[in-house]
Amino acid sequence: MNAPIRISPLFDVQAPLGPKWSHVDAMQTPASFGSADGAKLALAGIGDVSFRRRAGVKGPGAAAALAELGIATPERPNSFLRMACGTLVARMGRTEFMVEDAAGGTRTAQMHAQTPGAGVYPVPRFDAALVVTGERAIELFRQSCAFDFSSLVLPEQPLVMTSMVGVGVTVVAIDDPSGPYYRVWCDGTYGGYLWATLVEVASDLGGGAVGLEALGRLAQ
Amino acid sequence: MKLMTCPINGSRPVSEFVYWGEIRPMPDAATCSDDEWADYVFNRNGAPGVKKEWWCHTPSNTWFIAERDTEKDKVLRTYLHGEDE
Amino acid sequence: MPWRLLRFGLSKSHPEPRMFTAHDKLKPSYDVVIIGGGGHGLASAYYLGRDHGITNVAVLEKGYIGGGNTGRNTTIIRSNYLTPEGVKFYDKSVDLWKDLSEEFDLNLFYSTRGHFTLAHTDSAMRTMRWRAEVNKHYGISSEVVGPEEVKRQAPQIDLSCGGHAPIMGALYHAPGAVARHDAVAWGYGRGADQRGAEIHQQTAVTGIEVKGGKVVGVHTTKGFISTNKVICAVAGFTPRITDMVGIKTPIFVHPLQAMVSEPMKPWLDTILVSGSLHIYVSQSARGELVMGASLDPYEVQSTRSTLDFPEGLAAHLLDMFPFLSHAKVVRQWAGMADMTPDFAPIMGKTAIEGFYLDSGWGTWGFKATPVCGKTMAWTVANDTPHELITGFSLDRFRNYSLTGEKGAASVGH
Numbered sequence: 176m177n178a179p180i181r182i183s184p185l186f187d188v189q190a191p192l193g194p195k196w197s198h199v200d201a202m203q204t205p206a207s208f209g210s211a212d213g214a215k216l217a218l219a220g221i222g223d224v225s226f227r228r229r230a231g232v233k234g235p236g237a238a239a240a241l242a243e244l245g246i247a248t249p250e251r252p253n254s255f256l257r258m259a260c261g262t263l264v265a266r267m268g269r270t271e272f273m274v275e276d277a278a279g280g281t282r283t284a285q286m287h288a289q290t291p292g293a294g295v296y297p298v299p300r301f302d303a304a305l306v307v308t309g310e311r312a313i314e315l316f317r318q319s320c321a322f323d324f325s326s327l328v329l330p331e332q333p334l335v336m337t338s339m340v341g342v343g344v345t346v347v348a349i350d351d352p353s354g355p356y357y358r359v360w361c362d363g364t365y366g367g368y369l370w371a372t373l374v375e376v377a378s379d380l381g382g383g384a385v386g387l388e389a390l391g392r393l394a395q
Numbered sequence: 396m397k398l399m400t401c402p403i404n405g406s407r408p409v410s411e412f413v414y415w416g417e418i419r420p421m422p423d424a425a426t427c428s429d430d431e432w433a434d435y436v437f438n439r440n441g442a443p444g445v446k447k448e449w450w451c452h453t454p455s456n457t458w459f460i461a462e463r464d465t466e467k468d469k470v471l472r473t474y475l476h477g478e479d480e
Numbered sequence: 481m482p483w484r485l486l487r488f489g490l491s492k493s494h495p496e497p498r499m500f501t502a503h504d505k506l507k508p509s510y511d512v513v514i515i516g517g518g519g520h521g522l523a524s525a526y527y528l529g530r531d532h533g534i535t536n537v538a539v540l541e542k543g544y545i546g547g548g549n550t551g552r553n554t555t556i557i558r559s560n561y562l563t564p565e566g567v568k569f570y571d572k573s574v575d576l577w578k579d580l581s582e583e584f585d586l587n588l589f590y591s592t593r594g595h596f597t598l599a600h601t602d603s604a605m606r607t608m609r610w611r612a613e614v615n616k617h618y619g620i621s622s623e624v625v626g627p628e629e630v631k632r633q634a635p636q637i638d639l640s641c642g643g644h645a646p647i648m649g650a651l652y653h654a655p656g657a658v659a660r661h662d663a664v665a666w667g668y669g670r671g672a673d674q675r676g677a678e679i680h681q682q683t684a685v686t687g688i689e690v691k692g693g694k695v696v697g698v699h700t701t702k703g704f705i706s707t708n709k710v711i712c713a714v715a716g717f718t719p720r721i722t723d724m725v726g727i728k729t730p731i732f733v734h735p736l737q738a739m740v741s742e743p744m745k746p747w748l749d750t751i752l753v754s755g756s757l758h759i760y761v762s763q764s765a766r767g768e769l770v771m772g773a774s775l776d777p778y779e780v781q782s783t784r785s786t787l788d789f790p791e792g793l794a795a796h797l798l799d800m801f802p803f804l805s806h807a808k809v810v811r812q813w814a815g816m817a818d819m820t821p822d823f824a825p826i827m828g829k830t831a832i833e834g835f836y837l838d839s840g841w842g843t844w845g846f847k848a849t850p851v852c853g854k855t856m857a858w859t860v861a862n863d864t865p866h867e868l869i870t871g872f873s874l875d876r877f878r879n880y881s882l883t884g885e886k887g888a889a890s891v892g893h
Contacts (some may be wrong), residue, residue, distance in 0.1 A: 252403055253403070253404065267455060268403055268455055268457060269403070321396065321407070321408040321410070321411075322407070335404075336404060336452070336454040336455035337404075337407065337411060337454050338408075338410065338411045338453070338454050343453055343454035344454060345454070345455075
């Protein structure tokens, strides 16, 4: 009984490419699409990190409920923070949050176990989650989205909700010593279309789909 | 590309939004007459003018109010419900 | 006819008669005043004179005749609707259309092309079968066909529509046709003019005088006219006119846009409509592709057009016909569509005596022009709704008895 319990929303579009698979957090995820992954990553790489466990909460009591569990929340709407333990906390709007565990993290499990108090509404998340990276990532966004990602001020840890190739997405821009990279979430049912379309555009830019081995710590 | 300003997310292409019609006060369904209710359900103010309308920024599901000149298709201002001074 | 042209050119008195008499002044009173010099208004004037002998009629047009939605539609004529009311009504219209060219002695370029409404889903196929049965019951040529028949009549089509919306079948309506839309307004206008009706262009209505619940006159930019009967046939301007008499209606106005490509050799003989791809397309006698899509997504009471529209429409058209990727768009425009909640028009008498509405024609008014004129004329002459339009009265909303014409425009709903 070592079959994966969780299926990535991107599985159906990834399987025909025949990647080398790995199991992370009980989800079958591409480890590598081939020897060119590293070169693609440097230009415009699209990675799948849907395996990360996540949970949402909204309502006037949402921030307090997270604080009870020791989860820090960003001060401003449309920004995110990374806790010391690696947990990613995104604040969408005034009273809505999404929490994503780091490897082996248990924050979201605690959230699921919490009995919601007044003004706290748990939001189930079924996201497709992508990493978009590479020196031509901005060009990729220019071709797929009307929002200008080059206008973001990275030290402010910005979060953007917009429409990319017609799909509603949440994007955070992460400042990294190796250069900025992006995390993109969308509803899982649109994930295959978003992934395939972004990979197609990325291919024109010399990039494409990349596996976890090439992503390395960017998959965190 | 026409732009609309979401009070939370800023200026975005209008394709990121859905229009939900003019804000209209609902009569009390328990006490109003059938005619008043039919008037509320069906009749609309179809003439041009500056109207207060419901709009939603769909990627973030932010509902807000836009004051718009429906003849010139010009948005005069946008704000969240309850934040109108 | 070069000699005739030469004679015309040399003559000081213009031997060729003009299409209409130009009237300098309004008379102080008319039996019937028609607001709106589009196809519907002019047809009403024509049938009032021809069928009912009512010729003391003024048609008031604030712009020029046929300059509104009559000249802004995509000229499609068909009768394969969904409700019995709609089917009977539009079938009568198609009958009238066929004889118009001869009646007017004016070439309308009425051209029967066949009309496919494409289905890309099981539920769309179900609706097509339903429509076909309703249509056949009323003796209208309408049938469900497979994708191979679509391919036979339009060999260039990609039946998979780019892979994401494969065509499963279609509703085929053989009498589907196109006609030259401004000729319709001119034909009816000339016919009405010859029978004594007056057409006043550049004449806007500024108010309607109502006394004791009855219409007594109309204020215009060229003075006051007394009259007891007013027909309002102004499409997207309807709410502005009904506000003048204090009538509330469910009409809301969204722009409906269309565009044409550069002319090309004839290759598309039939009319194609796809609800899923939000597109309808036919090729005009000039060779241009005439294309339309669904309504604009929000209310606007003007005829501005947008860049989003040709972008979206072109993307969907290329799903159907990838070979058009190099075709150029040469014009785009918008009309103000007066929409109703049940996609059926609002016609006939109102709470104000002598105020008759011909409205709510949204995305489907052109094809109904002849029958609208005929039934509105009958309704005004007899002060009783014609039997074909009893299902379209304004009262139906107050009584919660909607008509539900979802077959209305095939696109957008």
